[in-house]
Amino acid sequence: MSPSEQAQATIPSDETVPDYVCALEKAAHYLPPDQIRQLRYAWTVGAAAHVGQTRKSGEPYITHPMAVATVLAEQRLDVETLIAAILHDTIEDTPLTRATIASEFGETVAELVDGVTKLDKLQFQDRQEAAAESFRKMLLAMARDLRVILIKLADRLHNMRTLGAQSSDAQRRIARETLDVYAPIAQRLGMNLIKAELQDLGFRALHPWRHSVIEKRIRTQPVVRREAMVKIEAQLAQRLTKEGLAYRLVGRIKSPWSIYNKMRIEQKSLDQVMDVFGFRVVVPSVPECYHALGVVHAVFKPLDGRFRDFIAIPKANGYQSLHTVLFGPYGSPIEVQIRTEEMDLIAERGIAAHWSYKHGGDLPNSAQNRAHAWIANLVESQRATGSSLEFLENVKVDLFPDEVYLFTPKGAILALPRNATVLDFAYAVHTDVGNHAVSARVDKKLVPLRTKLVSGQTVEIITAKSSSPKPQWLEFVVSGKARTAIRHQLKHLEHEDAVQLGHRMLDRALENLDTSLDRLPQARLDAYLGEHRYPRLEALLADIALGNRMPNQVAQVLARQVPDTPDLLDAARALQVEDKILITGSERGVISFANCCLPIPGDEIMGYHTAGRGIVVHRLDCPNVAEYRKSPERWVPIGWDREVHGDYRTGLRIDTENKPGTLAQVAAAVAASNSNIDSVEYVDRDVHLSTMRFIIEVRHRKHLAEVIRRVRRLAVVHGVQRL
Incomplete structure (x- = not known):
């Protein structure tokens, strides 16, 4: 028997139905009579499932899903959405199953109810993570059917209307979440009536006195x-x-x-x-x-x-x-x-x-089509995101109401958040375009990737196969898609770098013990990986590079020369005779350069193994090296490869005359030496003289010497010293 036939047989008469059922049917007057009967049957099923349950206000629980359905009926939604709204809490809170809903009301209704259901059966670290994971699931359900978010928004709206029954802490938390996430989603989906009421109710709960004064x-x-x-x-x-x-x-x-x-x-x-x-x-x-x-x-x-x-x-x-x-x-x-x-x-x-409008979804610019495009981007983004919290944070970034409208060279229009940069535009075009971007032409003028864009500009991205994302990119992108793609790519590159570096470090340690990874018995290696819970050899190698395991300790255990707790002095002696690891410039993910001494190619250097950060490189004349000598087991012999590449930060202290235009002259001299200025600050300044600290990027010591020579030639400069 179909749901409509069952409805005919089981629905109560008009005299016995509560007011909230009449309110729903009145709001759903646009539906044909047989669908109104299906609604009443859905109410009987929902009421039976929720029997004995009450809200914090003391009302029967069924009044809540019925009110949610009424909100949607006022928006003239179809009967499947209204039935799903009536049953939206049944899978989570009652014995009613998804299979039963599917057999009674059809697969579409069951899919909608399942999409709205929270993830109450999973274990999370805290409430925030649970909410973020629930939000992620809801967005994935939206990708299958947009009506899921309509039910969720109506659910949140009725909860906000009845917020007074909650504790003051719960009121503030729910109001903040509503203003941060749900009202912006309603705005992003063009639903201004619901957005406005959510904002007003959220504002009233969060700041009751301010709301009262303005109202x-x-x-x-x-x-x-x-x-x-x-x-x-x-x-x-x-x-x-x-x-x-x-x-x-x-x-x-x-x-x-x-x-x-x-x-x-x-x-x-x-x-x-x-x-x-x-x-x-x-x-x-x-x-x-x-x-x-x-x-x-x-x-x-x-x-x-x-x-x-x-x-x-x-x-x-x-x-x-x-x-x-x-x-x-x-x-x-x-x-x-x-x-x-x-x-x-x-x-x-x-x-x-x-x-509710016959032409609403057929137009190329319709809210429906644009919402689908937005959600498709979110689905792509969530696949690359490490955690639900990070994903939710990226979505919040994309929910800014202020946008800039930009043109591709072929005249297509892209909408991006306020303060979007050229790099945001590149990732909006395609993830691969963003990953390989080097610069752009904005209105035919060449500009760097961090350039902020304004509405009406035409942007053409310039790419290079050799280019890849840099950690600094995260400092100036604003869109969630760009941030997620950059983080994902950096993690991928860092893992590859870490595996390669860890391989070199472990191999050198094993060579000092007259063996190598290739000559180790596979059973012994597998036993070590299993004992320390590494799924693959690559995971161990990455851990070594990141400083979480000492290569000499691992090598001695694998070579069966010492137990798993070696003497640190023996480890240090082994380290001293170990060949140096040579820096090529491609290990940026797992080798970092200390800010205290800013080493560059050509400097005498040492490496210090730091848990979680990998190898931190210091100059041998760095004042902090004396402290590191107390932990010889963490020293890493390290040097520069013959063909090292890339730009490296270093510092200059420059004493100049204090007069207008001096800074511009110094900056021009640095730029003329093909060096980039990372930052400038005044250290000291009086009527006649000023001292400035420049952080610049150079390729090696010879390049730095050339920069210093050019700066010293300036008449306004009295002295230059490397920091």
Whole structure:
């Protein structure tokens, strides 16, 4: 028997159903009668499953999923989504199984319920990690069916409406999570009605006093302001009517959260933020939007630089509208949005509009299509992310509402977060393009990867096969996709570097014991790996390179010359006769250079094995080396390869005359020597002289000597000394 047939046989009569069931059916009036009967049957199944369960407020638990379904019915969602909403907590909290739901209501409903269900059966380190992993699962379910996030947002909205039953700590935690994650997701999906209510409820729970003050101010607007609003509205309506436009004109009132945010971000007082009039003009077609724009510009003069055309270039969430700011008759700005009825529907409901508006999902710029593209990027990102917390952090970065709109050389439009750089753009084009990027042409001008972009620019990425991600890239990228891809690639490169270096270190240690990795019995090697819980030899080699195991200790155990706890002095003696490991410049992932002495190729150096960091290289004349002599077992004989490559940081102390233009002359001399300046700071400064500390990048000691010679030739320079 189908669900609809079962519904016919088991649903209660109208006289016996509670008010919350009537409220859902009233909100779902757009559905045909047989689907309304399916909803009532779903209620009977859900109520039976949740029987005896109550909310913290004392109400029967079934009132919550029914309220969630009502929120979605108000958005005119389809019957499958509403049934899934009624049953969304059953798999987690009741004996009802996924298989039963699938047999009663179909596989689609079961998939939706499963997508919303939290990961309560897994063990996590803490609540934060559990929430992050639950969020990751929800996004993967969204990739299969976007309706999962609609149910989750409605669930969160009803929980926020009934937050008063929670403890004060729980209220603050849930409100913060709502403002940080769920409201931005609703905005990213174009669902402004739900976003606005989530923000308002979250703000009220987090800062009740601030919310109360602003809300009271909105409610008790001065009479003068109300009269001004009416006059402006009348003037706009009169001119729009004279032009023969069919329109709907509404005044917009800012929410407490948007007012508070504007005060905080723009450092404005409450009076300054409140002193803005807002209107929305809704017309039948796109040509009439531009016609209406001309009309409002004729009534009041537009403010220069404040016009935005989101119809020609929609926002990433599919939002379309014309925005303009006019100079009002009372000295206050008038913000006007102009859009079509369809755009207004999508602006209010976002991806939910697809199920209630026949053309909603067919347009290339529709909220539905853009949401799918965004979620596809998230799915790609999560595959490369190490942890759920890191993934959630990257998603938060991508949820910034402010965006820049950029063009590829072929005219395609990409939307990126505010302050995005050339490198963010490269990763937005493709991960491989980002990984091999070296520079770019922005509006045909050559620029470095860290250059920040502004809307309207055309960006062409220049790549090289030899290029690969650098740790410094993480300092200036802002998009989650770029950050995830760079970290993933760096981990991959570091692991390869560590394995190669660990292999060299262990081989040299074994050579001192007249053996090698190749000559070791496989059974002995396997036994050692098994005893120390290494899945593969590569894991042991990486651990050696990262300083978590001493190569000489491992070598002595493998060669069966000493037990697993060797004498440290013997280890140190073995180390002294060991051949040097030579640095080529490709081991940056596991060899780092000490900031205290900044060694460069050509310096006499030593290596110090540091747990988790690998080998840290110091100059032999570094003041800290004396301290390291106390741990000879951690010394690593190290030197420079004959063909070392790459740039290395070093420091210069430069004494100069204190007059305008001196710093520019010194910087020019350094640049003329083909050296990059990493940082500059004044150490000392008086009326006549100043001392500056430069951190620069050089290839080797000869290159450094050339830089010093050029700087010394300057008339304004009195002395140069390497730090």
